[in-house]
Amino acid sequence: xxxxxxxxxxxxxxxxxxxxxxxxxxxxxxxxxxxxxxxxxxxxxxxxxxxxxxxxxxxxxxxxxxxxxxxxxxxxxxxxxxxxxxxxxxxxxxxxxxxxxxxxxxxxxxxxxxxxxxxxxxxxxxxxxxxxxxxxxxxxxxxxxxx
Amino acid sequence: xxxxxxxxxxxxxxxxxxxxxxxxxxxxxxxxxxxxxxxxxxxxxxxxxxxxxxxxxxxxxxxxxxxxxxxxxxxxxxxxxxxxxxxxxxxxxxxxxxxxxxxxxxxxxxxxxxxxxxxxxxxxxxxxxxxxxxxxxxxxxxxxxxxxxxxxxxxxxxxxxxxxxxxxxxxxxxx
Numbered sequence: 001x002x003x004x005x006x007x008x009x010x011x012x013x014x015x016x017x018x019x020x021x022x023x024x025x026x027x028x029x030x031x032x033x034x035x036x037x038x039x040x041x042x043x044x045x046x047x048x049x050x051x052x053x054x055x056x057x058x059x060x061x062x063x064x065x066x067x068x069x070x071x072x073x074x075x076x077x078x079x080x081x082x083x084x085x086x087x088x089x090x091x092x093x094x095x096x097x098x099x100x101x102x103x104x105x106x107x108x109x110x111x112x113x114x115x116x117x118x119x120x121x122x123x124x125x126x127x128x129x130x131x132x133x134x135x136x137x138x139x140x141x142x143x144x145x146x147x
Numbered sequence: 148x149x150x151x152x153x154x155x156x157x158x159x160x161x162x163x164x165x166x167x168x169x170x171x172x173x174x175x176x177x178x179x180x181x182x183x184x185x186x187x188x189x190x191x192x193x194x195x196x197x198x199x200x201x202x203x204x205x206x207x208x209x210x211x212x213x214x215x216x217x218x219x220x221x222x223x224x225x226x227x228x229x230x231x232x233x234x235x236x237x238x239x240x241x242x243x244x245x246x247x248x249x250x251x252x253x254x255x256x257x258x259x260x261x262x263x264x265x266x267x268x269x270x271x272x273x274x275x276x277x278x279x280x281x282x283x284x285x286x287x288x289x290x291x292x293x294x295x296x297x298x299x300x301x302x303x304x305x306x307x308x309x310x311x312x313x314x315x316x317x318x319x320x321x322x
Contacts, residue, residue, distance in 0.1 A: 004308050005224055006253050007262070008183035011281035013176060013254065014263040018283050020178035024192045028174055028199045032158075032166040041204050044240060059237050074238060102196060125197055142200040143240040144193065144230075 031102060036129060039137045040065055063128075063140040070128055070140055081145050082119040083126070090114045091132045098129040123147040152212035159206035170199070173216050176254045177223040182283075184227035194226040201243070210245065217247035220254055253315070265314050273307035280304060 012018060042065035057077065063070040068091065073084045083099050087110055099106045099118035102125055106118040110130075123146065129139040149157065149168065157165035177198060181191035198219055202209075209215055225241040252258060266277050272293050279289045286300040295303065 003224070003248070003250060004305075005180055005183045005227075006220070006248075006251055007308055007311065008280065009176065009179035009220075010253050010259045010262050011266065011277060012179045012183055012283065014259045015278070015281035017281065018179075018182055020175045020195075021188065021192070024178060024195055025170055025174050027192070027196055028170045029167050031196065031199050031203060032163055034200065035161075035203050035206070037161065039204075043243075061238050076237070102200070124193065125200055127200070139204065141204060141240060141243075142197060143238050144197060146235055146237045146239070 027102065034100065034102065034127075036137050036139055039129065039139045042068060042070060042138055042140050044141050044143060061143060065138055068130060068138050070130070072128065072140075074126070074145055076123070076145070079123070079147070080119075081121050081123055081126075082117070083121065083128070085116045085118075085128060087114045087116070087130055091130055091135075094133045096131045098131070100127050100129065101125060150213070151215045155206060155209060155212045155215050169202075169215070173219045176216070177219055180220050180223050180251075180254070181227045184224060185231055186227050190230050191227070194223055194230055197226050197240075198223040205243075211247070214247055216255070217249065217251045218244055220251040221247040224248070224251075261318065262311070262315065265311060265318070268314070269307065269310060272303060273310060276300070276303060277307055277311065 042063040044061055044063045058073060058075040061072050061074065069088050071086045075082045075084070085097065087097065090112065091110060091114070095110045097108050097110060097116050099108065099121065101121050104121060106121065108116040108118055110116050124144065125142045126145050127140050127142045129137050131137050149165065151169070151172065154165045154169050158169060174195070177195050178191060181194040186194060201222060202219065209218055222241070222244045225244065229235065229239055229241045253262060266274060269277065272295065275293060276289060279292060284292070287297050289300050290297040
């Protein structure tokens with residue numbers, strides 16, 4: 001059985017109405033600069049996404065791969081988001097994290113306790129990359145933070 | 148002219164022009180699927196962007212590189228259906244796609260042509276209704292153009308799509 005959405009999409013394409021906007025194509029092409037060759041990807045555990053405050057402004061999400069776990073607490077405020085993260089086990093001296101949106105990357109050092117903080121990111125797609133000297137980078141899958 | 152599997156392999160090896168070609172080939176149908184799922188242009192843009200970001204992390208993990216078009220379309224549909232949810236969580240991401248939906252093949256150019264031709268063979272009101280839906284007229288405008296109650300548009304559309312589905316299946320069986 002073919003889903004109605006595919007049929008409707010095919011009809012829309014055939015009609016030539018509502019073509020893909022130029023800026024959507026441009027954003028897709030521009031995303032290629034976010035490719036990290038050799039990176040290992042940590043998948044998020046859906047069951048770990050949970051609210052940690054009564055007002056629903058702060059949420060926890062966990063990403064796991066062989067050898068590294070990311071715990072991110074994402075907090076919304078004034079239309080921007082803050083990410084307080086913890087990487088375990090401690091990835092070692094000189095390790096850095098990139099907290100990335102498609103249009104902005106904030107690079108932070110990881111403290112000896114494995115913590116880092118990035119503030120003032122736009123809502124939308126978010127991923128974190130951990131760079132460890134002598135190891136392949138580990139990136140989280142992209143998750144969407146609701147505006 | 149490189150085929151989709153070659154483009155995918157080249158993009159994984161750092162060839163930016165291959166990535167651009169993938170976007171040219173599949174971006175328009177991804178947009179159409181996101182919009183056909185009922186998303187606003189802003190949300191459709193998010194669903195499409197999220198799908199490309201997901202591909203970027205899976206350039207070497209696509210099980211059937213030749214079917215990358217179906218993978219992209221299946222993924223964007225899942226992202227779009229997630230974004231459409233009224234109870235969308237603050238943090239969300241669609242489940243990864245391992246087996247693309249074979250039904251997405253209806254978006255291939257040849258099948259689209261056949262689909263449009265088949266629509267023109269439908270009886271009224273299906274022919275006009277699907278043509279109006281294709282140009283993105285809302286239920287109210289469709290109702291006014293076809294002289295039917297607004298509440299009938301949804302169920303009639305579903306029946307017309309069912310007829311279209313049957314005709315396409317018959318044509319595919321005959322081939």
